Amino acid sequence: MISALVRCALAGLAIASIVAAEAQLLERKDLSYAIAKAVAEVALENCRGRGYNVSVVVVDRAGETLVALRADNAGPHTMENARRKAYTARTFRTATSAYAKRFADNEPTVRQQVTLPHVIAIPGGLPIRVGDDVIGGVGASGSPGVDEPCVQAGLDKVADQLK
Numbered sequence: 001m002i003s004a005l006v007r008c009a010l011a012g013l014a015i016a017s018i019v020a021a022e023a024q025l026l027e028r029k030d031l032s033y034a035i036a037k038a039v040a041e042v043a044l045e046n047c048r049g050r051g052y053n054v055s056v057v058v059v060d061r062a063g064e065t066l067v068a069l070r071a072d073n074a075g076p077h078t079m080e081n082a083r084r085k086a087y088t089a090r091t092f093r094t095a096t097s098a099y100a101k102r103f104a105d106n107e108p109t110v111r112q113q114v115t116l117p118h119v120i121a122i123p124g125g126l127p128i129r130v131g132d133d134v135i136g137g138v139g140a141s142g143s144p145g146v147d148e149p150c151v152q153a154g155l156d157k158v159a160d161q162l163k
Contacts, residue, residue, distance in 0.1 A: 031058070031128060031136040035158050036066040039128070043140050043154035044069050052143030054150065057082040058128070059090050061135045063118070071142070078141040085125030085139025085147070087118045093134045096125035097148055126151050130162050 036058040047054040053071040055078035060066050065086075070079050085096050092099055092113070102110045103121035114121050124147030125139035138154060140147040155162075 028061075028133065029130045029135060031060050031066060033066060035161055036060075036136065036138075038158050039138050039151075039154035040067045040069045041154070042157040043138065043150045044071055046153040047071075047140060047143045047146060047150040050143060050146055050150070052146060052150075054140045054142035054147065055079040055082040056138065056140045056151070056154070057086045058138045059083070059086040059136055061090070063087045063090050063137075066136070074142050081120065081122065081141035082124070082139040084118050084120035085122060085141060086137040087125075087139075088120050088137070089125035089127045089139060090134060090137030091119065093127050095123075095127070095148065096121070096139070097123035124148050124151065126155060128155065128162065135162075 040056040040058050043056045044054060048071060053074040055068070055070040055074050057065055057079065058067040065083060068079060068083065088096050088099060099110065100121040100123050103114060110121065113119055124141055125137055126148065127134045128136035128138060138151050140151050143150060
C-alpha cells in the first residue's frame with residue numbers, strides 16, 4: 001500500500017515537472033522604435049538620393065505600424081502601399097519581390113492570400129530578421145524598381161543591432 005502511494009506521488013511529481021517545463025515563457029527580441037526609425041530614415045534618404053520621393057513604413061512582429069514616414073511630394077498612395085508591403089513581408093517572411101513573382105506565376109495559394117486585408121504583391125518590402133526569427137517588416141513605395149534596394153540600405157544600416 002505504501003509503495004503504491006509512493007509510486008503515485010513520484011508519478012505526480014514527474015508529471016508536474018514536465019508540465020512546468022513546457023509552460024515556460026517565450027523569449028524573443030522585438031523591434032525597438034529607435035531601430036525602426038533608423039531603418040525608415042535611411043531607406044527614405046536612400047530613395048531621395050536616387051531622385052525619388054517615397055513613403056516608408058516599418059511594422060512590428062504583429063504587423064502593427066511602428067514608424068511611417070512620407071517624403072515631401074511623395075504620392076498620396078505611397079503610404080498605404082508601403083504599409084501593405086511591410087505587412088506582407090512580415091506576414092509571409094519573404095521579400096515582396098519574391099512574393100510578387102509567385103503571384104505573377106499564378107501560384108494558387110498566393111492568388112488566395114492577396115485577397116486578405118493588407119496583403120499586396122508588389123516589390124518593395126523586406127522582412128526584418130534576427131537570425132531565423134522575423135520580428136517585423138519594412139516597405140517603401142514611390143520609386144518603381146528601386147523601393148527594395150532603398151529598404152535594404154535601411155536594414156544594412158542597423159544590421160549589427162539585429163543580432
